[in-house]
Amino acid sequence: MARSKTIIPIGPYHPLQEEPEFFKLHVEGERVVELEIELGYNHRGIEKLAEDLSYDQVPFLVERICGICSSSHPFAGVMATEDVAGVEIPERAKYIRTFIGELERIHSHLLWLGLAGHFLGYNTVWMWAWKYREPVLDLFELLTGNRNHYGMMKPGGVRRDFADEDLAQAVKVLDSLVKPTMMFRDVALSDPVLQARTKHIGVLSKQDCIELGALGPTARASGVPIDVRKDHPYAAYDRVDFDIVTATNGDIFDKVVVRVLEILESIKICKQCCQKLLTVKDGIDANLTDIPPGEGVGTHEAPRGEVIHYIRSDGTNRPVRYKIRAPSFMNVPTNKRAVVGYTVSDATITLAAIDPCYCCTERTVVFDAATGKALMTGKDLLALSHEKTRNLREKYSSRMDKIWI
């Protein structure tokens, strides 16, 4: 008979009756024995809505699937449209698309780094990562008019061009990010508490990743070397030099390192694009006017992994069928294997390690496996995680050369 232990009592706010839960953890004592995942709170029926819109309206709709990687869906979507039409876009448009995609990866990974720091109890990491993220958002605003939801992609090319002087500013901002990123890398590689919190925790094996079709940094951290930018080259990715980053253990630590190193690769790609955009000036729009009947597939390596859009056209200006699959759809099920068997204080960071949307990790409830009684909420789990870090810091304080927080 399993003994349950109430670690932190649920407050007067009972999320069970109120908010739809995303993750339901079942525990025996401190160990997570089962994870239930419930989707749907966010379901807006976008695929059906897309059938009522024209091909040039759809990018605005799909941009709002996710706010963090907002250009990744239009990116895949306009490529699917171009795939139906069998059309090539101008080279300048390819470089601009690549630049936007990579700049977005930088901001998204910095965002994730901050949240990971927050979940682990390193609020300074959160504040610093997001502080360094601000110039990236300013750059987006300078180049596209908005900090997020940039509205840059259109079937046939991009909606706005970049001025040469703005490119110079871009290079300045990118250069200024290298040192802070290396600082985060060095912290990850040297801080004993961070390593104690992330090494050998939430391990996802290579086999698990292949079976479940995991994508992006989640898969690459487990040694699966998939990346749409190399496997199905598109835009200007076959014209720039970069490496894909992989690791071998598939634990949280590897996921941190993969994302931090990817920021450095993205900076490399962006700078190469800026260089090319000074001389490649063949236009930004293929002026697509008709989408013939047919079908097409568009894929893009978003910060979280492969985004895939499929379009079926009947020759009218609206899609017959618009299929969207975000990378988290494949990555979220891997949580069942990564979270089960570990302690509940590691649950928050493990669930966050696949980089789902922030709200998903808020909506977590922990149940006692034997009695089914609710024990704690997502916010309690967060407090548990912070407590574990505090305890570890005390344990390692004599070994730490510098106090990070």
Add this chain to the structure above:
Amino acid sequence: MADEVIQGFRERFGSAILEVHEKSPRRTFIAVDPKRLPDIAEYCYKELGCRFSIATGTHLTGGVEILYHFALDRAHRFLNLRVVLDLEKPSIESIAARVPAAEWVEREMHELLGIEFKHHPDMRHLLLADDWPDGSYPLRRDWKAGGDGDNGKK
């Protein structure tokens, strides 16, 4: 490489391969017999080493179609397996036991299009609320909002 892959399909599955459309070097659409689809999907995943990317269900006038999108990453290619199912009662064997990555999307296609996936391990709602009316499949072309399902914005 391209011909070898299609050749492999034909040799292995013969008349179950109904039609091959090579839209471009990177996009191949292969129409297959629905009864053999699970074997062909398993062949893609286990023997060809494809990655299951997603599946798309579409409600058309002639039938309900499913496209299984398999990525042959090392060949920079997508192999899209197409099956056309009965319009009134679309039904096919689930591939979730052989291709675990397909488990969730089959649940989604069931609740949004009404496709039956035989022997699927867990056919609960994935995206729609548990109290969503039975038999109401929003992605069908003739789906109409009614009763409490109507936003009143028509």
Add this chain to the structure above:
Amino acid sequence: MNLKLKALTKSLWVFHLAASPCNNCDIEILDALTPRFDLERFGIQLVGSIRHADAILVTGSMNRKSSERLKRVIGQAPKPCFVIAVGNCSCSTEMFGKSYNETKPLDSVVPVDAYIVGCPPKPEAMIQAVAALVEAKLAAARKQG
């Protein structure tokens, strides 16, 4: 002036409630706490329980799965409590109004004190809105005498 109201307008404690957002508004809300905007220097902080909230920031549209529950959650907040619709989705459902999942704007479910439009609204817009709301409530209270 009403002591409760006076207390409310200083150091607003904020509870964040996500209905069906794309997360952009949520990230910009969190962003307002980070060094560039640093809302905490005004005593404004995010709280973990709605029982401690002076203001509730709601992002995303209501939908079939969330409407009733969110209504109950907001009902749990001790009054007075400002309900603020953040972003176009909660103000008006933006482009998701015709969804089969019954998307609705926030004010069709609960009374709303302030609407912050934008997709997403910039942190500056949110700060301005909260300041304007507080000012408006204070002015109304002063008028009442």
